[in-house]
Amino acid sequence: MTLSTRDQAEHGVACGQVRAAEAHVADPATVLVHSLASRLIRMSAEDEALTREAIAMPGAAHRRHAVLEARAAHGQALKVIVGEAGWPTFDDVGEEASTAALKVLLHADDLNLQLSCRELIRAAVLAGTVPAIQGAYVEDHCAVSQGDRQTFGTKINEKLLRPYPIDDPEHVTERRRAVGLPPLGEEITRHLLALRSPQ
Secondary structure (H helix, E strand, O other): OOOOHHHHHHHHHHHHHHHHHHHOOOOHHHHHHHHHHHHHHHHHHHHHHHHHHHHHOOOOHHHHHHHHHHHHHHHHHHHHHHHHHOOOOHHHHOHHHHHHHHHHHHHOOOHHHHHHHHHHHHHHHHHOOOOHHHHHHHHHHHHHHOOOOEOOOOOEEOOOOEEOOEOOHHHHHHHHHHHOOOOHHHHHHHHHHHHHOOO
């Protein structure tokens, strides 16, 4: 059957509408990525909220316990995520969610998880899928946890309000600049403000 010019035009419009509708149907992989990203961001936000409450009420033991419970649960969730999908990179889940994953990792009471993720983050830095600053934070965290000197000075001793010992401190400014970190003095000031400003 031969369609008239008008019928052909109407058919073309209808097909275009179908294609447009199909384009709005989310790809399952995209939905999964968005779900993962939202979950990482949500875990980090919960940690921050509970931590602010604990700082605001330093005498409330239940607040501190809630922080520890949440961090333990988040650490276990991150372990599953990493085991199934690898480290959440900027390319995979976006900058905000990848940064949230790093925060969850650094707050987890699981050195084995942190060490294994350190290797994944090292590879991601080399591949250009996460920034070098992520590597700096995890390198310092693992070093201090193992009793070694840190490289970039990102790990602050909250009791002494100063960085844990730094390897080759004379050149720490150059190392920090190379990975996108601010001067060490600014890092310490930011940390102090965070501790004193629960809101």
